[in-house]
Amino acid sequence: MTTNPFFRLVTVITRPFFKLLDWITPLAALLARCWVGYVFLKSGLLKLDHWDSTVMLFAYEFHVPLIPAEIAAVIGTAAEIILPLFVILGLGSRLMVALLFLFNLVAAISYPHLWTPDGLDGLIQHVNWGAILLLLMCFGTGKWSLDQLLIMLFNRKANS
Incomplete structure (x- = not known):
């Protein structure tokens, strides 16, 4: 701790703010994961509900080269359903x-x-x-994720 009164005052004033940020940061990461996951999951489920339209979209709108429309539709829809679930849960x-x-x-x-x-x-x-996904990729998905829970459980088991 510094003896400079100005820096002590700044520390006293800013400490509660940074403690609040420490609590808000995992919440923000969770909300970001849930929002982006929801958007993609909803889109994937909509494609699944209207499969004929989905295949037509992949045939005429989403021009994926080298892959037949039916296969591209299956891969795209599966990715839109599976990946968001992992992101929301914070697993992998x-x-x-x-x-x-x-x-x-x-x-x-x-x-x-x-x-x-x-x-x-x-x-x-x-x-x-x-941009949201890039931030999650760079800074991690936060303390409130299954990854963190598994790490905590494995560390506890390793220490006992």
């Missing part, structure tokens, strides 16, 4: 977030409508989701 966190980030990137690139003036709002949504 950074890897799952990275895969969802790549999925989002491929989705944004392979849907030509997003690159038109009419599709700008949709492109901005993909950029926003990508």
Whole structure:
């Protein structure tokens, strides 16, 4: 601790703020995981509910090269359902977030409508989701995740 009165005052004033941030940070990561996960999971479940339309979308709208539309629809829908569940739960966190980030990137690139003036709002949504995923990838998915719970359980077991 410093003896400088100014720095002591700054420390006394800012300490509660940083303690609050320590509590809010895992909550923010959880909310970010839940929001992005919800968006992709909802989209995947919608594709599953309207499978004929989904296959047509992959055949005529989402031009995925080298893969037949039916296979691309299965892979895309599975990714949109499975990856968000892992992200929301915080299991395999950074890897799952990275895969969802790549999925989002491929989705944004392979849907030509997003690159038109009419599709700008949709492109901005993909950029926003990508930014949230990038932050989770860089800073981690937070203390409130299954990864952290498993680490804690394994450490406890190893120490006993």
